[in-house]
Each structure stands twice: as C-alpha cells, then as structure tokens.
Amino acid sequence: MKAERRSFLKKVGVGAAALTAGLASKAVPAFAKKTIRWKMVTTWPPHFPVLGEGADLFAKWVDEMSGGRLKITVYGGGELVPPLGVFDAVSQGTVQMGHGAAYYWAGKSPATQFFAAVPFGFNAQSMNAWILNGGGMKLWEEVYAPFNVKPFLAGNTGVQMGGWFNKEIKSINDIKGLKMRIPGLGGKVIAKAGGNAVLVAGGEIYTNLDRGVIDATEWVGPYHDLKMGFYKAAKYYYYPGWHEPGTALEAIVNKKAWESLPKDLQAIVDAAAYKSNMWMISEFESKNNAALVELIEKHHVKLRQFPESVLKSLKKLSKEVLDDLAAKDPMSKKVYEHFKKFQKNIYAWNKLTEEQYQKFKYL
Amino acid sequence: MKAERRSFLKKVGVGAAALTAGLASKAVPAFAKKTIRWKMVTTWPPHFPVLGEGADLFAKWVDEMSGGRLKITVYGGGELVPPLGVFDAVSQGTVQMGHGAAYYWAGKSPATQFFAAVPFGFNAQSMNAWILNGGGMKLWEEVYAPFNVKPFLAGNTGVQMGGWFNKEIKSINDIKGLKMRIPGLGGKVIAKAGGNAVLVAGGEIYTNLDRGVIDATEWVGPYHDLKMGFYKAAKYYYYPGWHEPGTALEAIVNKKAWESLPKDLQAIVDAAAYKSNMWMISEFESKNNAALVELIEKHHVKLRQFPESVLKSLKKLSKEVLDDLAAKDPMSKKVYEHFKKFQKNIYAWNKLTEEQYQKFKYL
Numbered sequence: 148m149k150a151e152r153r154s155f156l157k158k159v160g161v162g163a164a165a166l167t168a169g170l171a172s173k174a175v176p177a178f179a180k181k182t183i184r185w186k187m188v189t190t191w192p193p194h195f196p197v198l199g200e201g202a203d204l205f206a207k208w209v210d211e212m213s214g215g216r217l218k219i220t221v222y223g224g225g226e227l228v229p230p231l232g233v234f235d236a237v238s239q240g241t242v243q244m245g246h247g248a249a250y251y252w253a254g255k256s257p258a259t260q261f262f263a264a265v266p267f268g269f270n271a272q273s274m275n276a277w278i279l280n281g282g283g284m285k286l287w288e289e290v291y292a293p294f295n296v297k298p299f300l301a302g303n304t305g306v307q308m309g310g311w312f313n314k315e316i317k318s319i320n321d322i323k324g325l326k327m328r329i330p331g332l333g334g335k336v337i338a339k340a341g342g343n344a345v346l347v348a349g350g351e352i353y354t355n356l357d358r359g360v361i362d363a364t365e366w367v368g369p370y371h372d373l374k375m376g377f378y379k380a381a382k383y384y385y386y387p388g389w390h391e392p393g394t395a396l397e398a399i400v401n402k403k404a405w406e407s408l409p410k411d412l413q414a415i416v417d418a419a420a421y422k423s424n425m426w427m428i429s430e431f432e433s434k435n436n437a438a439l440v441e442l443i444e445k446h447h448v449k450l451r452q453f454p455e456s457v458l459k460s461l462k463k464l465s466k467e468v469l470d471d472l473a474a475k476d477p478m479s480k481k482v483y484e485h486f487k488k489f490q491k492n493i494y495a496w497n498k499l500t501e502e503q504y505q506k507f508k509y510l
Numbered sequence: 511m512k513a514e515r516r517s518f519l520k521k522v523g524v525g526a527a528a529l530t531a532g533l534a535s536k537a538v539p540a541f542a543k544k545t546i547r548w549k550m551v552t553t554w555p556p557h558f559p560v561l562g563e564g565a566d567l568f569a570k571w572v573d574e575m576s577g578g579r580l581k582i583t584v585y586g587g588g589e590l591v592p593p594l595g596v597f598d599a600v601s602q603g604t605v606q607m608g609h610g611a612a613y614y615w616a617g618k619s620p621a622t623q624f625f626a627a628v629p630f631g632f633n634a635q636s637m638n639a640w641i642l643n644g645g646g647m648k649l650w651e652e653v654y655a656p657f658n659v660k661p662f663l664a665g666n667t668g669v670q671m672g673g674w675f676n677k678e679i680k681s682i683n684d685i686k687g688l689k690m691r692i693p694g695l696g697g698k699v700i701a702k703a704g705g706n707a708v709l710v711a712g713g714e715i716y717t718n719l720d721r722g723v724i725d726a727t728e729w730v731g732p733y734h735d736l737k738m739g740f741y742k743a744a745k746y747y748y749y750p751g752w753h754e755p756g757t758a759l760e761a762i763v764n765k766k767a768w769e770s771l772p773k774d775l776q777a778i779v780d781a782a783a784y785k786s787n788m789w790m791i792s793e794f795e796s797k798n799n800a801a802l803v804e805l806i807e808k809h810h811v812k813l814r815q816f817p818e819s820v821l822k823s824l825k826k827l828s829k830e831v832l833d834d835l836a837a838k839d840p841m842s843k844k845v846y847e848h849f850k851k852f853q854k855n856i857y858a859w860n861k862l863t864e865e866q867y868q869k870f871k872y873l
Contacts, residue, residue, distance in 0.1 A: 270864060272634065280793045414574035417785075422780075493796070493799065494871055496802065501668075508630075
C-alpha cells in the first residue's frame with residue numbers, strides 16, 4: 148500500500164508540475180525556470196488530519212508561490228524514515244526538510260521541548276508571540292544550530308484535551324501506577340506523580356489502549372481524537388490539557404539546503420510556515436466543538452474536568468520538572484529563564500484582556 | 511515633509527529593486543523578469559507603529575518572495591488619498607491595493623463591520639478560525655464583491671483596552687452625555703447608552719482629547735496608546751476592550767488588478783496576508799505589557815476595570831445594536847446568523863480549553 152501511494156504521488160507530482168508551469172508562464176518564461184526538488188519527511192502518518200494535511204499544504208503553497216520552482220514531496224512517517232528519525236534525516240542532509248514537533252527531539256537536546264509544549268506553559272497566541280516576536284526564535288535556532296537544522300514555526304494545536312482514561316481521576320493518587328501514553332515534559336510530570344509514562348507512536352495508541360497495555364492516553368483534541376477512535380477503548384475524556392496548552396508544530400530545514408536556496412525561495416518557505424501555523428490552529432479551533440458534540444451525543448463519551456486539587460498538584464510537579472531540567476542542562480536553563488520572563492509579562496497583559504474575554508462571554 | 515518622504519521612498523524603492531534583482535538572480539535570469547508595480551494606500555499615518563509597519567512589511571515580504579517581480583509602494587493615509595478614501599480608491603482601481611479595517615466601510619455596506627470587530631464578539635484566535643477556516647471569508651468576499659474588492663485577513667490587534675477617560679465610570683449612567691471617540695458598532699452601543707459617539711481620525715484624537723473636544727477615546731492597547739501620548743490628556747485607562755475583543759485588519763485588492771496577477775504572485779500576496787496577520791498580533795502581544803508598566807509606573811496612569819454592571823449593560827445594548835442591524839440589512843442578517851452559529855460552537859469549545867488556560871495560570 149505504501150508503494151502504491153508513492154507511485155500515486157509520483158504521478159500527481161508530474162501532473163502538478165505541468166499544470167503549474169502553465170499557470171506561471173505569464174510571469175516567468177518556461178526556459179528561465181530551474182526546478183529544485185526537495186523531500187519533506189514527517190512524524191505523522193501520511194495525510195494525517197490537520198498535522199499531515201498541514202505538511203501537504205505547506206508543499207502545495209510553496210509550489211504555487213514559487214511557480215513550480217521549488218517542489219517538495221511530502222512523506223508520511225515510516226515511508227522514507229521512521230517518524231522519530233525525521234530530525235536525524237534532516238540534520239544529516241538525507242532529506243532537505245522535516246515536519247513534526249520539537250519535543251520529539253528531547254534526546255538530542257532537552258531544551259528542544261520548550262519549543263513544542265511546556266506543562267502549564269503558553270497557549271497558541273502566547274507561544275507565537277514568544278517565538279516570533281519575543282526573542283524565542285533566536286534561542287530555538289541556537290538549540291538546533293549544532294545539528295545543522297533551521298527551525299520554523301509551522302502549526303499549533305491550541306489548548307489540548309487532558310486525555311482518555313479508563314477510570315476517573317478524583318485525586319492525584321489516582322495517577323499512581325497509571326500507565327499513560329504521554330510524551331515530553333508532561334510525561335515526566337506524570338512519572339513524578341507516580342504514574343508510568345510511556346511513549347507510543349500515533350498509529351499504535353488505539354491498539355495499546357484497547358488491549359489494556361496502557362490505561363490512558365493523551366492525544367490532541369476532539370476533532371483528531373474522534374478520528375483516532377479512542378472513544379471505543381476508553382470512556383472518560385478529561386479537560387483541560389494542562390500538559391499541552393498550545394503545542395507548536397515545526398518545519399525544519401537542513402542548513403546546507405537552506406543556504407543553497409535563492410533569497411526569494413527562502414522568503415517563500417518562511418511565509419509558507421507562517422501560513423501553515425495560522426491554518427492549523429484555525430482548522431482545529433473551527434472543528435473541535437462539532438467533534439466533541441459527536442463524541443458525547445453519538446458515542447456517549449463521559450466528559451470530565453480534572454479536579455482543581457489534581458491540577459494544583461500537577462502544576463507543582465511541573466515546576467519541579469522544569470527546575471530539574473534547568474539544573475542539569477545549561478541550554479535548557481537559558482531558554483527557561485527567557486521563557487519565564489516572557490511568561491510574567493504576557494500573563495500580566497492577558498489578565499486584563501484574554502482572561503476578561505473568557506469571562507465576559509457569560510455576562 | 512510629505513513630498514520629502516515620497517522622494518525618499520522613491521529612492522529607497524529603486525535601491526531595493528536593484529538589490530533584490532541581485533539577490534534573486536540565482537533563480538531567475540534578470541532578462542526574464544517583468545516588474546509589476548502596485549500602489550497600496552492605507553488608513554494609517556505613514557509607518558504607523560504595528561499597523562503601518564505591518565503594511566510596510568507586507569510590501570517587503572511580497573517583494574522578497576517575488577524576487578522583485580511585484581513591487582508595492584505603500585502610502586500613508588492622506589499621502590495619495592484620505593485615510594477613509596482607501597476603499598473607494600481600491601474599488602475604482604485608482605490604486606491596486608489598500609490596508610485598513612473593514613468597519614471603516616460601514617457606510618458602503620453595514621455588514622463589513624463583522625469582519626473587523628463586533629462588541630463582545632470574537633477574540634483574535636476565534637476571528638481567524640471563523641474567517642479562514644469557518645466559512646467567514648466566503649461571506650466577506652460576498653460583501654465586497656459588488657465593489658470589485660477582494661479582502662484578505664492581514665492583521666489583528668488582540669483584545670484591546672477599553673479606552674481613556676477623564677472621569678471614572680462607576681455605573682452605566684456615567685456614559686450619559688459622554689463625548690467619546692469610538693467607531694463602528696461600539697460607537698452605536700455608546701450612543702444607545704446615552705453617550706455621544708464621534709469618529710475622529712487617528713492623527714487628531716490627542717488634540718481633541720487634550721482640548722476637551724472629547725471626554726474619552728478608545729484606541730488599541732498600551733504599546734500603541736503610549737506612543738499616541740493619550741496619558742498626557744486623560745488619566746483613567748480602562749479595561750477590558752469589550753467593544754473590540756480581537757479587531758481584524760485587512761488587505762484589500764482591486765478585482766481587476768487581482769485577476770491580472772499570475773497565479774504565483776496571487777499565492778504570494780495571499781501568504782503575505784497570513785504572515786502579516788500572525789506578525790501583527792504577535793507584535794502587539796509581546797510588547798503590550800512593558801508599555802502598560804511604563805504607563806503606570808512612569809506616567810502614573812490610573813488603571814481601572816469596568817464594573818461588571820457596566821459590562822452587563824453594554825452587552826445587552828450590544829445585542830440590541832446587532833439585532834437592529836440585522837433587521838435593517840439582509841446581508842448583515844446573513845453574516846450575523848453565520849457569526850452566531852460559529853460563536854456558539856467556539857464558546858463551547860473554549861469553555862474547556864482557553865477559559866481553563868486563563869484560570870490555571872493562577873493555580
């Protein structure tokens with residue numbers, strides 16, 4: 148099936164090239180064009196809703212903007228390299244580009260995690276402000292530079308859900324012994340609470356949950372979770388997603404490949420990342436509620452809110468996890484200090500604005 | 511001074527063209543290039559912080575992405591046409607592009623206002639979701655189509671502040687007789703509350719406030735308001751900005767000019783709007799708090815929160831204003847129904863997510 152798909156992609160690629168060449172002919176004579184071909188490997192199953200679609204659209208937009216001069220073929224996780232081999236492949240120049248989330252590369256450098264999701268950290272709007280206009284991007288580039296990788300902010304999930312559980316969580320003690328699929332810093336927090344945090348690739352979560360290999364899993368939000376079918380394997384659906392309040396997705400480019408691009412194509416790749424970022428959060432936000440209603444009304448999922456005492460404990464443990472991380476890794480310390488300073492400012496501002504907005508909805 | 515600036519712009523324009531031609535030469539031979547020159551008129555003073563800067567950056571990004579094939583010269587309000595003449599100039603094809611906010615064109619079609627700001631309406635994230643992925647753009651295009659204008663979402667201010675007042679607002683009765691600079695639907699709400707809503711262009715607000723021609727004004731938020739110097743003319747600074755919880759800025763393009771662009775340049779203009787949108791909200795969000803601190807600590811501004819009773823009254827009046835609008839104008843009714851449906855869904859979703867996020871900051 149994978150081979151079939153690749154052959155399909157190849158055909159589509161040729162068709163699209165011919166079409167685009169025709170469309171762009173008004174601006175640039177065909178003889179003047181030189182087509183650059185890139186491969187983008189992703190951490191998502193092929194054409195995975197929103198996340199994989201975002202990667203596909205990224206390639207489509209670059210193709211359109213460049214008048215077919217930069218053609219990016221997108222590969223699902225496992226098609227060319229394993230999902231968690233994306234960073235290495237881009238770093239080594241096996242491929243020119245990747246699409247995923249920075250916390251998958253914590254093994255390379257723990258500081259990467261700040262650029263995906265921090266428990267009780269930033270929501271999408273604050274994450275964007277921090278990375279794009281608040282100085283975060285400079286640090287992210289510094290973290291990736293030793294690997295010859297250049298990062299771009301290319302998506303956001305928004306505030307996620309807390310996850311799927313096969314039993315109710317009434318106190319922090321209910322986390323003890325719980326085997327939960329939860330990656331990154333959130334996983335470290337669950338471990339500190341006495342749980343057993345495991346990392347399972349997206350495609351295998353459902354089976355693990357269904358067979359009782361794991362007791363719980365977090366994923367994204369209703370639109371995505373509905374498609375994953377988790378409601379068939381666990382009945383309690385918790386909010387809020389304290390561990391991922393605004394998870395950023397990334398596009399990453401090999402340094403040499405980046406430097407070999409003419410300036411106009413560099414600018415096009417950069418803008419495609421911005422568009423991708425905006426498209427993804429807007430897609431999630433506009434579709435989540437209908438999926439939530441379907442989960443509750445059609446599939447009889449039991450919606451539950453984490454008790455405040457549980458969130459309080461998790462927040463305390465999150466701070467310990469972050470302090471531990473900063474104590475052990477100088478780069479993480481540098482990023483964390485910057486993050487905290489920005490957080491203090493944006494929280495003070497949001498107190499007068501976004502927080503009020505969430506309240507005046509109910510007046 | 512305006513003439514001087516134009517001559518300066520002209521020089522910069524030529525310099526940038528030469529530079530870009532050099533940079534892009536790697537991709538497209540210079541002889542193959544055809545330069546398209548567009549004019550963009552804006553509703554902002556030249557190079558106005560964030561809003562005007564956003565328009566300048568839009569042109570810069572299009573120039574970079576197109577390798578100099580599409581050059582947009584940006585004009586501040588009044589340089590080529592008056593600030594509030596932007597829509598007409600684009601509609602008539604006097605210029606190819608404009609940059610402003612849709613509520614300025616309420617006189618053309620009252621439904622335009624939904625695409626800028628609705629009192630107690632959407633914040634930036636929901637506005638983006640509604641317009642870009644929730645069906646709003648199709649309606650916006652429909653509203654602008656009779657004028658041969660194509661809209662793009664090109665910025666957002668985030669939740670604004672409530673404005674500057676020379677007396678405290680303790681009850682809804684304090685609005686009676688108040689002469690306030692407040693445009694759009696917010697102005698209609700103030701009028702319904704017994705106030706006197708006036709429209710004053712950005713460059714004249716300070717003088718009017720200082721001379722007592724108006725008693726109050728709203729503008730944007732601390733970063734912008736600090737630069738406007740309002741703290742010298744009014745001492746009470748109110749939050750939240752109930753009237754503009756996430757004001758969208760627009761880029762508008764004349765239909766013929768749009769259709770004359772090759773597909774690749776169309777895609778570039780579209781992506782520049784997305785980038786602009788993300789850049790602007792991130793710029794405001796990352797700079798507002800420092801400016802607020804400066805206003806309070808250095809300029810001794812008195813920060814005040816609107817009492818809940820005032821917000822409740824304003825919300826009730828806002829609903830009346832919107833219902834009146836829908837009753838009088840079929841297109842407004844159509845947009846309002848769509849808006850309300852989306853609002854119901856996104857509020858339900860935000861209840862579990864963004865609202866929780868704003869709370870767990872304080873755990």
